[in-house]
Amino acid sequence: MPELPEVETIVNDLKKKVIGRKIKSVWFDAPKLIKKPKPVIFVKEMRGLKIENIKRRAKNILIYLSAGKLLLVHQKMTGHLLYGQWRVQNKKPISSLRGVMQEKVNNYIHIIFYLDNGWQLALSDLRKFAKVILGSQREIENLAELKKLGPEPLEKGFNFRKFQQALCGKKGKIKQVLMDQSVISGIGNIYSDEILWLAKIHPFRPVNQLKNLELKKIFHFIKEVLKKAVKLRGTSISDFRDPEGKSGHYATRLYVYRREGEKCPRCKNAIKRLKMGGRSAHFCPHCQKL
DNA sequence: ACTAGCCCCTGGGAGC
DNA sequence: TGCTCCCAGGGGCTAG
Numbered sequence: 001m002p003e004l005p006e007v008e009t010i011v012n013d014l015k016k017k018v019i020g021r022k023i024k025s026v027w028f029d030a031p032k033l034i035k036k037p038k039p040v041i042f043v044k045e046m047r048g049l050k051i052e053n054i055k056r057r058a059k060n061i062l063i064y065l066s067a068g069k070l071l072l073v074h075q076k077m078t079g080h081l082l083y084g085q086w087r088v089q090n091k092k093p094i095s096s097l098r099g100v101m102q103e104k105v106n107n108y109i110h111i112i113f114y115l116d117n118g119w120q121l122a123l124s125d126l127r128k129f130a131k132v133i134l135g136s137q138r139e140i141e142n143l144a145e146l147k148k149l150g151p152e153p154l155e156k157g158f159n160f161r162k163f164q165q166a167l168c169g170k171k172g173k174i175k176q177v178l179m180d181q182s183v184i185s186g187i188g189n190i191y192s193d194e195i196l197w198l199a200k201i202h203p204f205r206p207v208n209q210l211k212n213l214e215l216k217k218i219f220h221f222i223k224e225v226l227k228k229a230v231k232l233r234g235t236s237i238s239d240f241r242d243p244e245g246k247s248g249h250y251a252t253r254l255y256v257y258r259r260e261g262e263k264c265p266r267c268k269n270a271i272k273r274l275k276m277g278g279r280s281a282h283f284c285p286h287c288q289k290l
Numbered sequence: 291a292c293t294a295g296c297c298c299c300t301g302g303g304a305g306c
Numbered sequence: 307t308g309c310t311c312c313c314a315g316g317g318g319c320t321a322g
Contacts, residue, residue, distance in 0.1 A: 278294085278295070
């Protein structure tokens with residue numbers, strides 16, 4: 001599901017709701033989502049910890065806890081961190097009281113953190129790709145998957161020079177490179193399509209053949225698209241939801257993503273979809289020449 | 291040391 | 307209506 005803007009939205013919302021809260025207990029029904037430590041230990045270790053801070057790194061959510069602990073949550077394709085109140089009945093959470101009501105994301109809750117104010121932080125995930133890892137702050141921050149991440153595109157220090165450096169020596173198609181988390185953090189399939197359409201660059205162009213001017217355009221639209229999407233609280237194509245179960249508003253702004261066959265908003269030619277490494281690239285063959 | 295491809299899952303939508 | 311096939315915003319692992 002989520003790329004940078006969606007994760008950013010979730011983190012900002014959760015900060016307001018759960019910082020300072022204590023975790024009273026943990027419920028789960030999908031042990032495989034808990035990568036470390038073993039689920040039984042995980043539950044025991046989480047109990048009594050206080051949520052001190054929440055940060056985003058790439059598409060990861062980092063929940064800083066008391067006792068120097070850190071919880072990493074990656075939502076992958078269909079994961080959602082939700083804030084609400086549910087009852088567990090027949091070993092499945094059901095919607096109740098306040099929070100997310102009658103949303104389909106409710107049906108897939110697999111982990112619930114019970115907070116000391118009566119509310120809950122829950123992880124729902126239809127496809128069960130999501131993962132949580134608990135460890136010491138040091139341990140988590142040193143995980144290879146975090147250490148290898150490229151720069152954050154919305155950070156002030158991320159200027160054109162840093163962008164060039166990140167791409168330096170890279171091979172392959174520009175779309176794939178933009179989505180490579182070790183090059184730049186947080187861009188996925190939706191926003192890479194949108195960025196490249198705005199920059200008028202064909203997604204299959206080899207990155208090492210792009211001219212300086214073209215790179216500048218891409219750089220410019222990375223910032224512009226991501227900022228706008230954060231402002232609009234992300235894109236809800238199928239099931240992205242914020243912690244209260246509400247949709248984001250960027251979907252209406254999408255120019256090419258999932259618009260195969262529709263008219264290009266610029267030139268009115270038909271938008272095309274091509275497979276690239278198991279994923280779809282959407283683009284306008286007229287505006288974005290190979 | 292690379293990269294393409296498979297895989298982890300479940301459901302929605304299109305086409306027949 | 308129901309079956310089959312393809313699709314899905316991520317990313318780790320493996321085989322070549």
